[in-house]
Amino acid sequence: MANSSPEIVKSTELKGNTKRSSVLYSQQIAPYFFVFPFIVSFFIFFAYPVFSAITMSFQSVLPGQVEYIGLENYRDLWNPTFMKALWNSTKYTLFTLLVLIPVPLVLAVFLNSKVMVAKNFFRSTLFIPALTSVVVAGTVFRLAFGELEGSLMNTFVMWLGFEKQRWLGQSGLAMFTLVILAAWRWIGVNLLYFMAGLQSIPRELYESADIDGASTWNKFSRITIPLLKPISIYVFTISIYGGYSMFTESYMLWSGNRSPNDIGLTIVGYLYRNGLEQNNLGLGSAVGIALLLITFVITIGQLKLFGMFRKEE
Amino acid sequence: METTIKPKWSPSRVLLLILFSMFAVFALFPIITLTIASFKPAQELMRFGLNLNIDPELFSFKNYSYLFTSESLYLNWYKNSIVITAIYTVLCLLISSMVGYGLAVYQFRFRNTIFALVLITMMVPLEIIILPLYKLSISLQLINSMWGVILPFIAAPLPIFFFRQYASGLPKDFLDAARVDGCTEFGTFFRVIMPLMLPAFSSMAILQALFCWNNFLWPLIVLRTNEQLTIPIGLSTLITPYGNNFDMLISGAVLAIVPILIVFLFFQKYFIEGMTAGGVKG
Numbered sequence: 176m177a178n179s180s181p182e183i184v185k186s187t188e189l190k191g192n193t194k195r196s197s198v199l200y201s202q203q204i205a206p207y208f209f210v211f212p213f214i215v216s217f218f219i220f221f222a223y224p225v226f227s228a229i230t231m232s233f234q235s236v237l238p239g240q241v242e243y244i245g246l247e248n249y250r251d252l253w254n255p256t257f258m259k260a261l262w263n264s265t266k267y268t269l270f271t272l273l274v275l276i277p278v279p280l281v282l283a284v285f286l287n288s289k290v291m292v293a294k295n296f297f298r299s300t301l302f303i304p305a306l307t308s309v310v311v312a313g314t315v316f317r318l319a320f321g322e323l324e325g326s327l328m329n330t331f332v333m334w335l336g337f338e339k340q341r342w343l344g345q346s347g348l349a350m351f352t353l354v355i356l357a358a359w360r361w362i363g364v365n366l367l368y369f370m371a372g373l374q375s376i377p378r379e380l381y382e383s384a385d386i387d388g389a390s391t392w393n394k395f396s397r398i399t400i401p402l403l404k405p406i407s408i409y410v411f412t413i414s415i416y417g418g419y420s421m422f423t424e425s426y427m428l429w430s431g432n433r434s435p436n437d438i439g440l441t442i443v444g445y446l447y448r449n450g451l452e453q454n455n456l457g458l459g460s461a462v463g464i465a466l467l468l469i470t471f472v473i474t475i476g477q478l479k480l481f482g483m484f485r486k487e488e
Numbered sequence: 489m490e491t492t493i494k495p496k497w498s499p500s501r502v503l504l505l506i507l508f509s510m511f512a513v514f515a516l517f518p519i520i521t522l523t524i525a526s527f528k529p530a531q532e533l534m535r536f537g538l539n540l541n542i543d544p545e546l547f548s549f550k551n552y553s554y555l556f557t558s559e560s561l562y563l564n565w566y567k568n569s570i571v572i573t574a575i576y577t578v579l580c581l582l583i584s585s586m587v588g589y590g591l592a593v594y595q596f597r598f599r600n601t602i603f604a605l606v607l608i609t610m611m612v613p614l615e616i617i618i619l620p621l622y623k624l625s626i627s628l629q630l631i632n633s634m635w636g637v638i639l640p641f642i643a644a645p646l647p648i649f650f651f652r653q654y655a656s657g658l659p660k661d662f663l664d665a666a667r668v669d670g671c672t673e674f675g676t677f678f679r680v681i682m683p684l685m686l687p688a689f690s691s692m693a694i695l696q697a698l699f700c701w702n703n704f705l706w707p708l709i710v711l712r713t714n715e716q717l718t719i720p721i722g723l724s725t726l727i728t729p730y731g732n733n734f735d736m737l738i739s740g741a742v743l744a745i746v747p748i749l750i751v752f753l754f755f756q757k758y759f760i761e762g763m764t765a766g767g768v769k770g
Binding site: 199200201202203205206207208209210212213214215216217219220221223224225227228231282285286288290291292293295297298299300301302303304305306307308309310311312314315316317318319321323324325326327329330359362363364367368371416419420422423426427430431443446450451456459460463464466467470474 | 759
């Protein structure tokens with residue numbers, strides 16, 4: 176390796192004897208310097224907290240008094256409030272998936288079609304809600320879905336001939352509000368993902384389908400959908416993660432996690448309430464580990480499912 | 489086919505335009521109503537709810553001027569948000585570009601292991617480690633300081649991933665040339681590679697700054713006193729079970745979106761590249 180002429184060796188082997196003395200020129204040592212900050216940050220701010228969350232979930236953590244209590248925290252999770260939080264998060268995840276996959280997918284296909292005009296304008300406009308913080312979005316939706324007769328949603332439903340509603344006071348309507356809020360913020364983002372996916376599909380496929388006389392629907396179901404699979408799996412995965420870890424939206428809609436009858440309580444909301452508001456770090460950590468397990472199981476299950484589809488083809 | 493000449497306003501085009509206009513209205517409507525509401529007195533809002541009525545007699549800049557009085561801490565929050573976003577973005581980009589480059593260009597023993605660790609951090613939701621991280625921040629004395637908000641996240645996995653992809657696409661000749669010219673490995677990175685990765689830096693800068701500007705959960709936990717808060721946390725304190733300070737909340741929310749909107753209008757391309765960065769591996 177050492178003394179061959181530099182012009183013909185690959186860059187990775189380019190390290191003459193003359194330069195070996197200096198650390199600064201060493202290609203053996205340099206990479207460790209480059210990745211060093213990540214290693215440090217990984218151990219301090221990721222690996223240690225994960226490890227600590229696991230241990231704390233088996234402990235009763237009080238100031239100056241930490242003891243192992245086995246599975247007690249997990250047993251304590253078996254209570255109606257946590258079940259409600261679990262159910263709310265699950266419903267929210269399912270509904271957001273139902274809205275945030277098909278709608279952006281179809282919009283992306285339309286926006287990508289040759290007939291469409293002002294593509295960039297619409298792409299950017301639909302993306303604008305993603306620029307707002309949950310706090311801003313929560314404030315608007317809280318007011319727009321307010322109980323007052325003059326609030327936007329009540330004006331709208333009364334114009335349609337219905338009674339005014341207490342949007343944030345009833346379980347079903349509260350979930351509806353949360354899903355609309357999610358749709359508002361994320362349609363534009365998922366649209367971008369699907370458009371990026373569409374642009375990676377070779378044009379020739381559609382052209383040869385045209386020659387074979389394929390209908391628009393056939394092209395959509397036989398070319399577009401299968402070839403969008405990788406990006407769809409990605410969007411699916413991040414949506415499941417986002418759905419199950421939703422918290423700030425409900426924090427903003429109901430003045431800091433205090434929804435009537437816990438209609439807006441989510442898993443992370445329950446974690447926040449127990450771990451931070453009531454300072455029960457043991458139980459809070461158990462909630463966190465439960466959430467980790469749920470997201471892992473669902474993600475793996477979903478990847479398996481999509482993988483099985485692949486074998487069938 | 490490309491060769492067929494379509495009429496300028498075919499029915500399908502009109503239908504699509506109507507459909508997309510509806511979605512565009514849905515997207516912009518909340519922001520427009522919020523802006524209108526910010527010019528009205530809060531009592532109006534409490535009595536009639538958020539609506540589109542424009543009554544010129546009620547319109548005033550009172551809500552905005554209140555933000556700038558000494559009673560309100562809004563300017564303080566704004567300053568905190570700017571400082572935290574700036575420091576976070578610079579550090580995060582510097583570190584993640586170095587790590588991404590290191591993983592892309594060099595062959596070394598733990599390369600694949602480290603890359604696997606990057607992917608693992610991407611896959612675990614932050615909410616899960618928030619309690620131990622909070623405990624850790626107490627022992628590291630990071631509570632109620634801007635460093636507590638910044639430090640835990642500067643080695644962010646997504647930018648590392650993005651820079652790694654970008655750096656592996658750079659032609660190797662540049663590296664060889666720099667080395668032959670006697671550059672150290674770090675000199676090569678700072679003088680040759682960084683300028684080459686400028687587009688990647690722009691995308692990631694915008695994405696990370698947006699994330700930091702809007703970040704909520706972690707700063708909510710770390711920041712304790714009113715003077716230290718960032719805009720989102722500060723605004724959220726205006727909503728309390730005992731009454732809401734809507735005049736300040738709404739005008740403050742509008743002013744918080746303005747800088748992002750301006751940046752977005754000028755650098756849309758980078759927003760879009762940054763946003764889709766995570767999905768390009770497919």
